[in-house]
Amino acid sequence: MAEERKRRAEPAYVEPKLFEIEVASDLEPQLRQLPYPIWTENKAKLIAKYIFLFELITKHGTYIDGFAGPQQPDRPEMWAAKLVLEIEPQWLRHFYLFEKSKAGCDLLRFLKASQATTRDREVEVFCGDFNRKVDSILSSRRIGEKEATFCLLDQRTFECHWSTVKKLASYKTGKSNKFELFYFLAGWWYRRAVTAVKRDSVLENWWGRNDWPDLRQKKLLTVKDEMVARFKSELGYVSAKAWPILDKSGRDMYFMIHATDYLGAPALMERAYSEAVQPTEQPVQQSLFRAEEKP
Helix, strand or coil, X not given: CHXXXXXXXXXXXXCCCHHHCXXXXXXXXCCXXXXXXXXXXXXXXXXXXXXXXXXXXXXXXXXXXXXXXXXXXXXXXXXXXXXXXXXXXXXXXXXXXXXXXXXXXXXXXXXXXXXXXXXXXXXXXXXXXXXXXXXXXXXXXXXXXCCCEEEEECCCCCCCCHHHHHHHHXXXXXXXXXXXXXXXXXXXXXXXXXXXXXXXXXXXXXXXXCCHHHHHCCCXXXXXXXXXXXXXXXXXCXXXXXXXXXXXXXXXXXXXEEEECCCCHHHHHHHHHHHHHCCCCCCCCCCCCCHHHCC
């Protein structure tokens, strides 16, 4: 009887929901060195593969693309927004696609029109500067506090203001995880690009700190490491990792910084990265666990 009364007094265990788990900031997961690089032509495929894994876990979600127009309109297989919209099963509920250029907006509207519409699936196209237009969805609080949200910031070079990244990271005010981000940092051509900038405000807005003039002297890897650290120290992300995107000559074309509050996300990203470069003729074992982690 005493044991039975004790069991009744103990609170029932409730498993925490995946995107609401609080974790300590010193638990940054370490991943193994990947055997193959991601080429720029596989960049959109990588993004789509990760979003596929993201929605398999969340079973719902919101997708924000700040620079959603195709970078190569004649290569639809390299258009991330298109690949993400075509993911099956269609569990993501809301798609907010932003594009500054008129040509890109026209293509996004055409893409939207080509999609089968359902009552539970929302696709919106916003034409204009993402740094200003994103307020239309943030200020209206249309994204729920517990809505798993992924944001792609595939800027060309210096288009995404740091203040915009801060707004995205600070949107959720409760215990739910922050928006998960893919943030693209220019690669080998960074030094050439930063030297070519004529208006100081471009670098000032992009870097978001008073030491922005130092960018013209800093090496790319230094900027990359500082940016990764800022995602954790300034924005409060539990994990931030820079994944290299190479061109065919082996140069770092971009670093894709993955910022997340969910400690399982880097392993999902590792899987997406590996599968995106796997030769199509070789089968890929589908598993959420690395060999040493299998239960």
